[in-house]
């Protein structure tokens with residue numbers, strides 16, 4: 001993350017259980033890196049945040065003006081690999097439903113992938129994402 005700061009892109013890195021979900025509408029750009037555990041379950045650290053996001057009283061404009069990217073970590077050796085319908089996809093869909101705008105297509109990391117975690121497409125899209133954040137008006 002230091003290299004992002006060096007490139008003029010101020011960034012706060014924190015575990016999701018240290019982030020107040022109610023303040024999400026005040027963020028300009030958020031990158032979510034989420035893993036899948038159990039049998040396609042959200043990690044414990046994400047449970048309160050996820051419960052908050054599922055509240056029925058949040059409408060389709062709640063996250064208007066928020067730009068986001070979701071990167072899911074999983075393992076295709078598990079029956080419920082995150083790319084199919086689990087944590088990363090659920091989060092991505094809910095953020096869209098609440099009016100946020102995706103900056104890049106959802107990325108998926110697979111522990112079984114021969115080149116490691118990052119799928120090839122995110123090798124290309126991640127640097128693009130950083131460039132877009134550097135250009136965003138709030139920075």
Ligand SMILES: Cc1cc2nc3c(=O)[nH]c(=O)nc-3n(C[C@H](O)[C@H](O)[C@H](O)COP(=O)(O)O)c2cc1C
Nearest residue numbers: 035036037038039040073074075078080081082111
């Ligand atoms: C107990 C356990 C359950 C997991 N269940 C899933 C799963 O259902 N789907 C999936 O895609 N990955 C699953 N994974 C893989 C993790 O998401 C993946 O290994 C993790 O994101 C990488 O973190 P690590 O290096 O700490 O393992 C599971 C991992 C563990 C340890």
